[in-house]
Amino acid sequence: MDLLPFLLTQSLNALSQAALLFFLGVGLTLIFGIMRIVNFAHGTFYMLGAFVGYSAVRFTGSFWVGLVLGPLVAGGIGVAFETGLLRRLYKRDESAFLMVTFGLTLVLGEVIRLVWGVEALQVPTPETFAGIVFLFDEPFPVYRLFLAAAGVVVAIAIWQFLERTRLGLLIRATSQNAEMVHALGVDVKLVRSAIFGIGCGLAALGGVLAAPLVTASLGMAANAIIDAFVIVIIGGMGSFLGSLLAAVLVAFVQVFGAYYFPDFALAAMYLLMLLVLVIRPGGLLGKEA
Amino acid sequence: MPLFALATAALVAAPLMLPMFAMTLLTEALILGLLAMSLDLMVGYTRLISFGHAAAYGLGAYTCGNLLLHTTLPLPFAVLAASLLTGVVAIGVAWVCTMAKGVSFSMLTLAFAQLLYAVAFKWTSVTGASDGLAGIPRRAGPFGITVFEGKTGFYYLVLACLLGSFLFCRALVNAPFGAVLRGIRENEAKTLSLGYNTRLYKIAVVALSFALGGLAGALYAPFAGFANTELLFWLFSGQVLIMVIVGGQGTLLGPILGAAFFMLLEHVLSAYTESWALVFGLIFIGFVMFVPQGIWGLVTRTRRARA
Numbered sequence: 001m002d003l004l005p006f007l008l009t010q011s012l013n014a015l016s017q018a019a020l021l022f023f024l025g026v027g028l029t030l031i032f033g034i035m036r037i038v039n040f041a042h043g044t045f046y047m048l049g050a051f052v053g054y055s056a057v058r059f060t061g062s063f064w065v066g067l068v069l070g071p072l073v074a075g076g077i078g079v080a081f082e083t084g085l086l087r088r089l090y091k092r093d094e095s096a097f098l099m100v101t102f103g104l105t106l107v108l109g110e111v112i113r114l115v116w117g118v119e120a121l122q123v124p125t126p127e128t129f130a131g132i133v134f135l136f137d138e139p140f141p142v143y144r145l146f147l148a149a150a151g152v153v154v155a156i157a158i159w160q161f162l163e164r165t166r167l168g169l170l171i172r173a174t175s176q177n178a179e180m181v182h183a184l185g186v187d188v189k190l191v192r193s194a195i196f197g198i199g200c201g202l203a204a205l206g207g208v209l210a211a212p213l214v215t216a217s218l219g220m221a222a223n224a225i226i227d228a229f230v231i232v233i234i235g236g237m238g239s240f241l242g243s244l245l246a247a248v249l250v251a252f253v254q255v256f257g258a259y260y261f262p263d264f265a266l267a268a269m270y271l272l273m274l275l276v277l278v279i280r281p282g283g284l285l286g287k288e289a
Numbered sequence: 290m291p292l293f294a295l296a297t298a299a300l301v302a303a304p305l306m307l308p309m310f311a312m313t314l315l316t317e318a319l320i321l322g323l324l325a326m327s328l329d330l331m332v333g334y335t336r337l338i339s340f341g342h343a344a345a346y347g348l349g350a351y352t353c354g355n356l357l358l359h360t361t362l363p364l365p366f367a368v369l370a371a372s373l374l375t376g377v378v379a380i381g382v383a384w385v386c387t388m389a390k391g392v393s394f395s396m397l398t399l400a401f402a403q404l405l406y407a408v409a410f411k412w413t414s415v416t417g418a419s420d421g422l423a424g425i426p427r428r429a430g431p432f433g434i435t436v437f438e439g440k441t442g443f444y445y446l447v448l449a450c451l452l453g454s455f456l457f458c459r460a461l462v463n464a465p466f467g468a469v470l471r472g473i474r475e476n477e478a479k480t481l482s483l484g485y486n487t488r489l490y491k492i493a494v495v496a497l498s499f500a501l502g503g504l505a506g507a508l509y510a511p512f513a514g515f516a517n518t519e520l521l522f523w524l525f526s527g528q529v530l531i532m533v534i535v536g537g538q539g540t541l542l543g544p545i546l547g548a549a550f551f552m553l554l555e556h557v558l559s560a561y562t563e564s565w566a567l568v569f570g571l572i573f574i575g576f577v578m579f580v581p582q583g584i585w586g587l588v589t590r591t592r593r594a595r596a
Contacts, residue, residue: 095338099577106570233396266407270400281389
């Protein structure tokens with residue numbers, strides 16, 4: 001294959017991967033920006049999305065129902081968890097959050113195993129995007145093109161949501177100075193619940209979209225949470241643009257790393273992260289050093 | 290401490306009273322207790338929340354396994370060498386990780402552990418990749434001592450390591466060194482302004498913690514006869530952290546109890562239900578929410594209330 005077409009198709013491939021990583025990382029970073037907590041259960045919500053997506057396809061025959069249902073279920077559980085447990089912990093140090101969400105990871109993972117079983121479940125690619133197209137005479141799955149496009153659309157949607165809506169304004173304000181927002185008469189608790197739900201929902205959205213590529217399996221959560229952490233750390237905790245930048249960066253390292261250095265592909269992502277942290281301890285666009 | 294003497298006496302006498310399978314469980318509990326206690330130096334005394342303590346365990350286990358498989362080093366020396374190597378590697382790790390603070394520190398430790406996990410999967414000649422190292426022997430010696438080959442003798446070796454490490458850690462945290470660690474935990478900026486090079490102290494405590502965690506891993510390899518990538522997995526790091534918190538951070542003895550509690554609970558629950566992780570997760574959440582001082586805190590509070 002010629003070099004240029006190869007680079008272009010692999011770049012498209014990396015962009016579709018970046019979209020999935022972005023869905024995963026952006027929720028985590030938004031939650032951290034507002035609540036100063038690290039949500040260890042984030043990967044499990046991603047996994048939950050994939051399984052809900054599977055059931056939606058199975059019982060309704062429509063992938064798109066799953067795409068709506070997955071984020072709703074995950075968001076609902078997220079809001080319930082935040083109001084039920086996390087809210088009582090705001091006066092404690094950050095390690096308490098890390099550990100309670102780790103506990104949620106165990107519980108939710110086990111519930112998923114009980115409901116859906118241990119087998120990896122194949123989710124069919126939605127028919128509209130099932131085929132392949134030829135780019136530069138090379139076959140390329142349409143679904144990956146769709147993923148890349150979905151990433152762009154969702155990124156723009158979140159950006160507009162943060163910039164143009166009242167809730168988005170409150171979220172940005174709370175991340176800067178929660179006390180002042182509270183003093184101005186806004187119920188900060190509601191903002192926190194909302195952002196936790198939105199973050200979990202975004203993770204599940206990524207899970208539903210990833211399911212046709214990787215199948216829904218119990219191993220998803222572990223890989224996803226590590227990827228999400230890497231994205232958030234590289235991008236800078238709490239930075240929306242940072243998570244977008246990091247997702248693209250990591251996806252390119254993963255895709256091209258797997259091609260050129262197959263033995264070191266797994267390590268490449270962590271090396272990139274260490275490199276970024278040594279140079280900029282707060283992440284690429286993070287505020288805190 | 291009459292309670293401590295009593296517990297030690299019970300542990301020494303345990304092989305006379307307990308059946309074989311219970312001894313195996315107890316040995317593993319003591320090894321995990323040593324690992325949890327080593328993490329407590331970082332988490333409980335210095336507020337350095339490590340999410341990568343499996344790295345210490347795995348490093349110790351793989352090093353000791355290789356020494357026992359490929360050299361003629363006697364068992365106690367192999368264990369000691371593995372522990373030392375883990376501590377030395379930790380100096381480098383700590384040097385990088387202490388550039389960050391708080392959550393970033395935790396994430397960096399996680400990244401290092403995962404890097405090691407990734408390496409263990411690829412470096413087949415040393416780690417056996419996904420198969421791991423199998424058939425790790427408990428070699429006799431030194432000086433023709435064969436007692437560590439048997440299960441009971443090995444149990445006493447583990448017990449001796451745990452007791453020695455505990456006494457060392459207790460002396461350490463009661464020494465001026467420990468006071469500086471607590472200073473870092475409560476207010477690092479203040480400790481720094483008092484003239485202590487806090488970063489050096491942090492690197493030192495990570496190295497010590499890793500050396501003891503490596504000791505635990507080095508004991509695990511000949512105990513189980515194998516070492517695999519599971520030992521390096523991030524979920525295991527999380528479990529060790531659970532042991533520390535549930536047992537009671539910053540108490541040294543608490544995390545050992547936490548490890549024993551974890552082992553016992555896993556053993557009992559898995560006999561009744563396949564979903565032991567569900568029950569375990571709920572218990573853990575309950576502890577973080579309602580008993581932040583852990584099992585050890587409950588024990589001492591009851592004793593104080595009685596007195």
